[in-house]
Amino acid sequence: MRQVFSSQRIETVEGVAKLLTDAGIPVHISNGRSYHSKRGGQFSYTEPVKAQLQPSVWVRHADDQPRARELLRDAGLLESTRPGYASALTFNSPQDADTPPRRWVWRIRLILLALIALAAVVMWLRRPAPPPPVVPQPQEQPAPAESAPADEEEDRIRILPASGG
Incomplete structure (x- = not known):
């Protein structure tokens, strides 16, 4: 055997x-x-x-x-x-390396790779522009009121809360 x-x-x-x-x-x-x-x-x-x-x-x-x-x-x-x-199992024999089908396979791969790169560039260029940064505007403070005449003057008294004691 x-x-x-x-x-x-x-x-x-x-x-x-x-x-x-x-x-x-x-x-x-x-x-x-x-x-x-x-x-x-x-x-x-x-x-x-x-x-x-x-x-x-x-x-x-x-x-x-x-x-x-x-x-x-x-x-x-x-x-x-x-x-x-x-x-049938001989895939990478040296005499087959330069046959036309092998060259076409590599050409197709390179073309597909170039198309993918082109699509990525187009998508990157078409991305929406970021919104402009928001800069806080200085707020105008109201002008101090002109002093009122003496007869219209008010007295302001501050009342403090009583302390618990």
């Missing part, structure tokens, strides 16, 4: 096993479902599982391993170590 695939998710391993079984390759799943394993809803990549404990797909006959690996490469589930083999 030869191991051809492993993953932390049992569902992924079962899907790969079904793919290979449908192609006529007899397989075995190690560390599959059991009452000891976690349910799928509790799975997390932040809690890594040791490689020996991960669910794995094994090809029962060693002669079927090259064909199984070829099927996995074609499905994009396995990277190739072969030179010149185009894999």
Whole structure:
């Protein structure tokens, strides 16, 4: 038996096993479902599982391993170590860096960034002007009344409250 695939998710391993079984390759799943394993809803990549404990797909006959690996490469589930083999998982290969689609993607990103910056500038320029600061005006005090003639003069008496004593 030869191991051809492993993953932390049992569902992924079962899907790969079904793919290979449908192609006529007899397989075995190690560390599959059991009452000891976690349910799928509790799975997390932040809690890594040791490689020996991960669910794995094994090809029962060693002669079927090259064909199984070829099927996995074609499905994009396995990277190739072969030179010149185009894999679906090769995203950042150096020969693809200057292809026209990549340049268009960057052009579109730059145009969108420029439009966002332009919209921000227009919104900033159209903001309402702040109200002018309110400066308190000095109040005019009434002019002192001219002294009245002596016969109209009033006597003012201040009455202080009685002290409680």
